[in-house]
């Protein structure tokens with residue numbers, strides 16, 4: 583059981599250095615590693631930090647933040663949360679507050695279908711697209727594409743995708 587050493591209504595964000603309302607500006611942190619109940623990086627800083635130049639959430643950056651604050655990256659929950667584009671981060675942190683997730687820490691992360699999986703899927707889609715576009719290729723070149731497709735098929739179907 584952690585004792586809450588936060589006192590007062592405001593907390594310090596370690597990223598922007600501003601004092602902000604604990605309840606409004608910070609997500610909860612259930613990790614037993616810390617004697618505080620909030621992640622001391624404010625919502626605004628997390629929102630800005632995890633975004634890439636296309637204004638999408640960069641999962642590597644999100645996982646970095648989660649590692650810093652000892653919270654898990656849970657692929658299934660992230661997938662559910664990311665359906666809502668602008669609220670995805672907030673949704674994700676609220677899903678971490680669910681009873682089944684509260685005791686989980688970063689070591690409980692499930693990334694089997696994480697960004698590596700997305701990359702494989704994207705590469706696969708790209709290859710499929712190329713294959714359909716290059717129907718007029720020589721038989722030999724078509725065979726090369728077919729080999730690549732088969733390889734990705736095997737990788738995607740392999741339960742033990744190595745990360």
Ligand SMILES: [Zn+2]
Pocket residue numbers: 595596597598599600623624625626627
């Ligand atoms: Zn901040």
